[in-house]
Amino acid sequence: MTTQVTTRISTRFAALKEEGRPGLVTFVTAGDPDGETSLAILKALPGAGADVIELGIPFTDPMADGPAIQAAGLRALKAGQTLAKTIEMVRVFRTEDTTTPVVLMGYFNPIYVYGVDRFLTDARAAGVDGLIVVDLPPEEDDELCLPALNAGLDFIRLATPTTDDKRLPTVLEHTAGFVYYVSITGITGSATPDADLVAAAVARIKSHTDLPVAVGFGVRTPEQAKAIAAGADAVVVGSALVEVVRRTLDAEGHATANTLPGVEALVSELAEAVRSIKR
Amino acid sequence: MTALNSYRTGPDFRGHFGIHGGRFVAETLMPLILELEQAYEAAKVDPAYHAEMAGYLTHYVGRPSPLYFAERLTDHLGGAKVYLKREELNHTGSHKVNNVLGQILLARRMGKERIIAETGAGQHGVATATMCARFGLKCVVYMGAVDVERQAPNVFRMKMLGAEVVAVQSGSRTLKDAMNEALRDWVTNVHDTFYCIGTVAGPHPYPAMVRDFQSIIGRETREQMQEMEGRLPDSLIACVGGGSNAMGLFHPFLDDPTVEIFGVEAAGRGLDTHEHAASIAGGRPGVLHGNRTYLLMDGDGQITEAHSISAGLDYPGIGPEHSWLNDVGRVTYLSCTDQEALDAFQLLTRLEGIIPALESAHAIAKVVELAPKLPKDHLMVVNLSGRGDKDVPQVAEILGTSLGA
Numbered sequence: 001m002t003t004q005v006t007t008r009i010s011t012r013f014a015a016l017k018e019e020g021r022p023g024l025v026t027f028v029t030a031g032d033p034d035g036e037t038s039l040a041i042l043k044a045l046p047g048a049g050a051d052v053i054e055l056g057i058p059f060t061d062p063m064a065d066g067p068a069i070q071a072a073g074l075r076a077l078k079a080g081q082t083l084a085k086t087i088e089m090v091r092v093f094r095t096e097d098t099t100t101p102v103v104l105m106g107y108f109n110p111i112y113v114y115g116v117d118r119f120l121t122d123a124r125a126a127g128v129d130g131l132i133v134v135d136l137p138p139e140e141d142d143e144l145c146l147p148a149l150n151a152g153l154d155f156i157r158l159a160t161p162t163t164d165d166k167r168l169p170t171v172l173e174h175t176a177g178f179v180y181y182v183s184i185t186g187i188t189g190s191a192t193p194d195a196d197l198v199a200a201a202v203a204r205i206k207s208h209t210d211l212p213v214a215v216g217f218g219v220r221t222p223e224q225a226k227a228i229a230a231g232a233d234a235v236v237v238g239s240a241l242v243e244v245v246r247r248t249l250d251a252e253g254h255a256t257a258n259t260l261p262g263v264e265a266l267v268s269e270l271a272e273a274v275r276s277i278k279r
Numbered sequence: 280m281t282a283l284n285s286y287r288t289g290p291d292f293r294g295h296f297g298i299h300g301g302r303f304v305a306e307t308l309m310p311l312i313l314e315l316e317q318a319y320e321a322a323k324v325d326p327a328y329h330a331e332m333a334g335y336l337t338h339y340v341g342r343p344s345p346l347y348f349a350e351r352l353t354d355h356l357g358g359a360k361v362y363l364k365r366e367e368l369n370h371t372g373s374h375k376v377n378n379v380l381g382q383i384l385l386a387r388r389m390g391k392e393r394i395i396a397e398t399g400a401g402q403h404g405v406a407t408a409t410m411c412a413r414f415g416l417k418c419v420v421y422m423g424a425v426d427v428e429r430q431a432p433n434v435f436r437m438k439m440l441g442a443e444v445v446a447v448q449s450g451s452r453t454l455k456d457a458m459n460e461a462l463r464d465w466v467t468n469v470h471d472t473f474y475c476i477g478t479v480a481g482p483h484p485y486p487a488m489v490r491d492f493q494s495i496i497g498r499e500t501r502e503q504m505q506e507m508e509g510r511l512p513d514s515l516i517a518c519v520g521g522g523s524n525a526m527g528l529f530h531p532f533l534d535d536p537t538v539e540i541f542g543v544e545a546a547g548r549g550l551d552t553h554e555h556a557a558s559i560a561g562g563r564p565g566v567l568h569g570n571r572t573y574l575l576m577d578g579d580g581q582i583t584e585a586h587s588i589s590a591g592l593d594y595p596g597i598g599p600e601h602s603w604l605n606d607v608g609r610v611t612y613l614s615c616t617d618q619e620a621l622d623a624f625q626l627l628t629r630l631e632g633i634i635p636a637l638e639s640a641h642a643i644a645k646v647v648e649l650a651p652k653l654p655k656d657h658l659m660v661v662n663l664s665g666r667g668d669k670d671v672p673q674v675a676e677i678l679g680t681s682l683g684a
Contacts, residue, residue, distance in 0.1 A: 019480045063466075064463070083580070109580040109582070110579055113579065113580030158305065162307050164307075186463075
């Protein structure tokens with residue numbers, strides 16, 4: 001279904017195309033390591049070079065995530081993060097930044113418990129642009145995907161190496177905003193993807209859709225980001241950023257003076273690498 | 280509530296039992312789950328598959344398991360006539376092997392050579408390791424680190440059988456976290472790996488498939504009760520963690536309105552303490568591990584830690600079909616505390632010379648509560664789902680008795 005509506009996401013990808021370069025999508029977990037620091041990180045991401053922001057909704061049982069993002073979620077929950085606070089973070093962010101797309105990423109249960117309709121209303125009002133919900137395949141589209149599209153939020157689907165040509169149309173049918181290609185069979189932050197295989201997979205997806213394709217899972221360094229971005233519309237980096245948060249905490253697990261600058265520095269390096277690609 | 284024509288037709292084609300069930304998994308797994316569903320549908324109608332299974336059930340598992348009249352327990356309670364369905368006499372010591380056999384034969388049909396499983400008490404892990412040894416398959420069992428400690432005999436058994444046992448350190452380090460890790464393994468090793476889920480939970484088709492494999496318990500019970508008493512039982516009772524032994528006993532009787540059915544959840548230190556594993560009594564519908572069902576969670580949808588003396592019941596969810604049977608009122612779900620289970624564990628051991636698993640002791644405890652109030656011609660069947668050898672060290676520690684002394 002490609003009713004092209006202009007959204008922050010489509011506007012951003014159109015601008016990237018105009019600039020002739022791929023984009024950088026950054027993932028951080030909302031509320032990690034605490035609400036205040038997390039908001040400061042969120043606000044700093046666009047200035048450091050993030051083109052699209054994925055904000056993780058913490059969940060106790062993130063079954064598609066590796067140890068880094070699991071730990072980030074638990075840090076956030078321990079610091080008192082809730083879905084309501086995550087939505088509020090976006091609202092505050094939007095008072096200063098009206099153009100950078102923000103996509104909430106997580107698992108269905110916190111949203112289901114919050115209430116789907118109430119969630120969509122509140123998320124949209126706060127300035128959320130899209131949703132990635134890992135455990136909602138097309139077979140469960142009635143749950144959130146279709147209501148989200150009706151509410152004007154992009155529902156961004158994951159396509160994976162196991163999504164063959166026969167299944168791809170099913171996966172793409174109600175996808176909006178962009179397609180998130182999972183570069184490996186595995187969990188976040190695990191194996192390093194092969195750039196050539198990824199480029200071939202992106203080409204395969206693009207033969208089925210006009211939507212931009214972002215690639216993530218396992219991309220850690222500026223060099224990897226550059227190699228993967230070369231064959232895609234954008235590259236997603238997550239585990240490496242939340243690892244910076246972890247490494248900069250003090251012995252009690254609190255943020256230090258290095259936390260925010262550490263994240264900014266890695267985002268800047270990643271952005272520089274991605275922006276060095278000219279098309 | 281309006282009575283349905285049948286309680287045995289679920290799930291629908293999308294795997295739903297009422298609002299429960301479904302397929303809430305990452306896209307990476309979706310093609311595998313669809314492949315599994317197809318393979319199972321094909322096997323279900325293949326007489327060769329059923330013949331192969333029947334052969335192993337008879338000669339390897341040792342079925343049928345006896346339906347045993349517990350005379351001294353009955354006399355002691357002074358009410359209903361209590362029968363034990365002796366699933367603990369199966370090879371490997373519990374009902375778990377019924378399901379594992381079905382899934383392993385299916386994995387072989389699908390050409391999968393690496394089997395992964397999650398386990399709580401270790402009964403499912405032992406059954407899986409056993410069948411993998413029998414068929415020469417590679418076996419990896421995920422077990423929460425807490426459970427590895429409290430179920431040491433089963434860990435050793437699995438290792439002897441050639442399985443790799445991974446002690447899961449994440450989260451609450453119990454069954455739910457073992458299931459998370461198994462799903463992470465599956466997502467990573469999609470090409471050669473078959474995930475052998477141990478209970479009637481997870482994404483469709485697992486809840487229905489595991490139920491089908493376990494339903495032999497109820498089918499045998501029907502026949503055996505007909506032979507022994509010339510009629511159907513009046514009530515059934517079984518413990519429920521994920522709920523596979525209970526579903527296996529219950530399902531063939533769901534459409535017999537005269538049969539009253541009770542599931543027993545683990546109330547841990549009490550339902551009012553938050554230290555329990557009673558998802559129906561103390562939970563709400565939510566989505567975890569591939570299905571919607573009753574879950575223990577906080578107001579933000581974060582899964583809370585379950586507690587039970589029994590590692591096999593220590594899970595914050597329950598199979599989706601149980602959730603539905605609760606919603607439609609066909610099955611009554613009770614709960615039993617750690618202490619009640621411990622008492623029942625000792626009572627059955629002393630009166631019948633049968634040491635039950637702590638899981639099964641939860642069901643026995645409710646027999647102790649219900650049977651005395653019922654007439655002497657009331658026929659009650661309790662599923663003795665596993666034997667308690669694995670629990671002896673833990674119980675000795677709790678009761679303060681050193682086995683060597």
